[in-house]
Amino acid sequence: MPSDLDAPGLKRRRNRDGTERLYWMASKAALAAGFPTRIVRLHHSADDPSQHRLIEAACKRFEAEALAWASGRKETRRPFDGTLASLVRLYQTDLASPYREVKWNTQRTYDQVLGVIEKAFGKRSLAALGITDFRRWYDEAKKPKSPGGVERVRKAHGIISMLRRMFAYGVTAELPECGRLLTILEKARFKQPARRRQKLELHHVQAFVVKALDMGRLSLALGTALQFETTMRQRDVIGEWEPVPTGAAAGGIVLGTRRWMRGLTWADISDTFVVMKVTTKTGSDVAHDLSLCPLVMNLLARVPTSQRIGPLIVDETAGRPYAEHAYAREWRLVARAAGIPDSVWNMDARAGGISEADDAGADLDAIRSAAGHSQASTTVRYVRGTIGKSRKVAALRQEHRNKS
Known part of the structure; x- marks a missing residue:
């Protein structure tokens, strides 16, 4: 990890294959004050100097929110800028979000899918999205990991299901475009993963x-x-x-x-x-x-x-x-x-x-x-x-x- 990074709360973890993942983690003081977000995955690489400023900016933003919370300004709704990434963040942090009501292990599963969505499509404006985008994302996600392999329908359908959850939350939070996008996904049909047929006899x-x-x-x-x-x-x-x-x-x-x-x-x-x-x-x-x-x-x-x-x-x-x-x-x-x-x-x-x-x-x-x-x-x-x-x-x- 470069020592010259000005990134408060930055942590790193290594996968089994040796690759590195970056996270921002809230301080013990912020968590003790009830800050609702403990850890945030950062989709950047510390090995790429061109991404250092992005890492620093993200950590400083999250740290500022945690410090503001600890000081008494407990506003959980982060500014919505109309992008899918900002909807992801609101869905994860708003105390009125249904995300807060699911069990910790379900949240962990949700976070994995939300991380994929934020990394791949986060910069897209909700106003510019439509059924063509959703079909393209689904088709891309279901492609086999390697040529000739099995289609990853479960992964693709999981992304669509998560988008439905977020847009449904956005409707209740009165966020623009969410009602339109939810209607599209409610009417659209995507192939679901096959049910398991195996049983332990x-x-x-x-x-x-x-x-x-x-x-x-x-x-x-x-x-x-x-x-x-x-x-x-x-x-x-x-x-x-x-x-x-x-x-x-x-x-x-x-x-x-x-x-x-x-x-x-x-x-x-x-x-x-x-x-x-x-x-x-x-x-x-x-x-x-x-x-x-x-x-x-x-x-x-x-x-x-x-x-x-x-x-x-x-x-x-x-x-x-x-x-x-x-x-x-x-x-x-x-x-x-x-x-x-x-x-x-x-x-x-x-x-x-x-x-x-x-x-x-x-x-x-x-x-x-x-x-x-x-x-x-x-x-x-x-x-x-x-x-x-x-x-x-x-x-x-x-x-x-x-x-x-």
């Missing part, structure tokens, strides 16, 4: 459990069995690491600046092996009788009574809940050893459990309730390649013919 789970135990990974075996048998989401089983709020006491299980939350603990399992949980995504209450899940019961029996305290799923190598991404990474190592195709993911355990229930003829509303879905239409999306209902329909039709 019972034979996959059985093979995984055997191999995980052979490799000394009881935690992975138990977590997978729970996901499949109860149809709970991964994060509801293993928990997640969320940032410790500014000024909050860092109690509980803390790793760096993050605190483990919302995973299953031994206290969640009753003496009769009923587990009750408030789901992280919808806030629904779900309950499961683990005594009816032999895969799970056999694995629970392997845990000594003296160790049945705290988080249920603990990384054997670290002695604490799995760090972010570590569960999926270690799970894949065991899955490959067990012969499970790379196209089948850990997250497909939920679809596998729901599909098995549908195949067994379970009532759709009962499956919906067990999975913690608020709508049956959501449950239907998890049903993949089942034939149980089709067989039942065929049998009823045959019975009807025989009666006739």
Whole structure:
């Protein structure tokens, strides 16, 4: 990092490939005063002298806003200059923006897409945009990473979806041109990414459990069995690491600046092996009788009574809940050893459990309730390649013919 840069708050991070990313970070004093923006990605290169002034200007602007906030002028709406970049900044920082209401990990995902939009199209004036621009951006974003590769429809559709969110916010904030652009995108249709068709089936789970135990990974075996048998989401089983709020006491299980939350603990399992949980995504209450899940019961029996305290799923190598991404990474190592195709993911355990229930003829509303879905239409999306209902329909039709 050049030492002659006058850029307060400038930080750098390196990717795994060694490339450098630049960020502006708010000071502890500004965050303690409640400044709503902790970090901003800078799409510049410190290795290019022609971009040094841009880096300095951006850092000074963000620093001035943070200092103004800390001094008592808590205006969150930054000036709107009619460009897409200024709309991005308002969407991220305005306290009236719906961006402020989504979870921290959703904000992180949004920030990645917003960074792409700001870097690629930020200088464009909203007044000059139209359907031709959106179609061109979508087509460019969906191009394969390399010639002959798979089209990146999910990335392209994600950009369009984010534009819709921003323009919808702009309408509520009474920003010019947003109403017109939102109407265009609401009427336009863009190809969506195909739904996943893969599912983790019972034979996959059985093979995984055997191999995980052979490799000394009881935690992975138990977590997978729970996901499949109860149809709970991964994060509801293993928990997640969320940032410790500014000024909050860092109690509980803390790793760096993050605190483990919302995973299953031994206290969640009753003496009769009923587990009750408030789901992280919808806030629904779900309950499961683990005594009816032999895969799970056999694995629970392997845990000594003296160790049945705290988080249920603990990384054997670290002695604490799995760090972010570590569960999926270690799970894949065991899955490959067990012969499970790379196209089948850990997250497909939920679809596998729901599909098995549908195949067994379970009532759709009962499956919906067990999975913690608020709508049956959501449950239907998890049903993949089942034939149980089709067989039942065929049998009823045959019975009807025989009666006739």
